[in-house]
Amino acid sequence: MTTQDILVSEGLAVGHGGNVIMTSIDFRLAPGRILAIVGPSGCGKSTLMRSLSGLDLPLGGRSEVLGLDLAVATATEREGTLRRLGFLFQGSALFSSLTLRENVELPMREFLRAPRREIRALAEYKLALVGLADAMDKMPAEISGGMAKRAGIARAMALDPDLIFLDEPSAGLDPLTSGRLDELILKLRDTFGTTIVLVSHEVPSILRIADFCVYLDPDAGRMGAYGPPRDFLAAGSHAKAHAFFSQARIS
Amino acid sequence: MSHAPASPPRARTEVLADGTTVITLGGDWNRQAATPAIAFKGDQVRLVTEQLGDFDSSLPGWIHAHFRQVRRLDLSALPSRLRSLVELAEQSTTTPSPETTGGLLARFGGWGLESSSSWGRAFEHIGDVALGLGRLLIGRARVNWQDFWLQLQTAGVDALPIVALLGFLTGLIMAYVGLIQLRQVGATVYVANLVSLAMTREMGALMTGVIACGRTATSFASQLGSMNVSQETDALRVLGINPVEYLGLPRILAVTLMVPLLSVFATFIGVFGGMIVACAGDLSVSQYLTQVVVAISFRSFLVGFIKSIAFGFIAAWAGCYRGAVAKPSALGVGEAATSAAVLGITLIVISDALFAVIFNLFNF
Incomplete structure (x- = not known):
């Protein structure tokens, strides 16, 4: 696992319901790296994440996740792979009829053969990691959007996945909490070696935590650039990616 | 804002010798008033104003609707406030999406495809x-x-x-x-x-x-x-x-x-x-x-x-x-x-x- 790339995209095309919206996505990601997907809103970042994870099938090209080629994999194989990764959705997607604690417990109850008490302790630990120790018995409708995001991250971490996808984890969070979240992401990577793919608009946060960055160019309908985020600060880099990074940096 | 009685929005079209269409805009433009109809040919258009009164978003909206396809659109003679409102919309305009409302046959075909796929899903x-x-x-x-x-x-x-x-x-x-x-x-x-x-x-x-x-x-x-x-x-x-x-x-x-x-x-x-x-x-x-x-x-x-x-x-x-x-x-x-x-x-x-x-x- 250490030598093999955890995510491989070769000429990947992604889209919604048969309509291609982004093509020519090429990159490889080694385990334990943090990848940020950036681009103007509506350019297909979330769609790309869904295809990378195997939640949606790619519309063309090759996509490999955790060593599984998605184009030729069976539904059962994909299901098995999905189980090995965590996913935070843009709208958090917490189960609205369960408390936060039960939300985090659900995957553990389904897949871990551990006593109830132990699962409960684990769930409480994961919720404490994201700073929700005193909101564990609240229902998703009773908490703020930022808290829901954090609970979603706790659920994504429930089974200690090798790979976590985070769709705009820090959107709607105050700067302090968002800073804590960056630390949490770095800590996850450093202690568990978790690979993390995230969609984000927060340039300072991307510069701080991401090792690599995919820039999607909606005008061309293809991947614009791929590389370490600091490279895009230099004037000679991909023009639109540079504009994105420097514009956000000024503001 | 002036309180003079509103005059209806006007648009006058004339074609110059070099093929440029000049459209002269005037009057008070607001959402309640009916916008004038125009017809023009060619893809070289120049917009000018004459006795232009008050206007709200209906005027830049009208310009956007009629002239976004024009290849050479000259806005330089417009008042700067109007020009910037038009240009702001031009920047984010990509190719217009094709009209999707087809004829009866297309709708019938769409219905057929949809119902067959819904049977498939069932x-x-x-x-x-x-x-x-x-x-x-x-x-x-x-x-x-x-x-x-x-x-x-x-x-x-x-x-x-x-x-x-x-x-x-x-x-x-x-x-x-x-x-x-x-x-x-x-x-x-x-x-x-x-x-x-x-x-x-x-x-x-x-x-x-x-x-x-x-x-x-x-x-x-x-x-x-x-x-x-x-x-x-x-x-x-x-x-x-x-x-x-x-x-x-x-x-x-x-x-x-x-x-x-x-x-x-x-x-x-x-x-x-x-x-x-x-x-x-x-x-x-x-x-x-x-x-x-x-x-x-x-x-x-x-x-x-x-x-x-x-x-x-x-x-x-x-x-x-x-x-x-x-x-x-x-x-x-x-x-x-x-x-x-x-x-x-x-x-x-x-x-x-x-x-x-x-x-x-x-x-x-």
């Missing part, structure tokens, strides 16, 4: 349910048993009052209508046969099935549909949990189990309802009950029971299927609930007819 969903049941039998399905117990309660026990009421009234109406006819031939005693046979073989199962569609299928469709809206279904898939198995199976099992029981209950109540009417005038209670015992065989009971199992499955499946394919919007959830009830009731009546043919063939 069969796919039935297949998923069957596979899930298979995995359940070998103990490998992930089913939310909490949901199962909850649905036994909500789809079963909680439905008792409405099933009782409708069953009672059905029996009552049948006895009433039957008596009027039977009196003419002096065979009023057979009203007991009529009511009890109809309730056991037909109406008990049918009424309960229809109630299950109205109460339970709609509720399943909106539950699962709103889980689509909040991406909860995706969240399950990402955990490697099959939503059809986890959410659909417990619901389908619970309802398939409860509808036959409710149907037996409705049958009893219906026969009782018939007794009230029959014994109010023509028969004694013991006469009625004796005839009922004679009329109902175990075979007719079985006919009703088998049907009610099928109706329970159909109602629950219709709800789960429409919920699973619901569009992720508030409107989509509403549509899912409606179509679940329609689909469920339609399929129940169709399958009831099929059952009639089959039971007739085998002399059941």
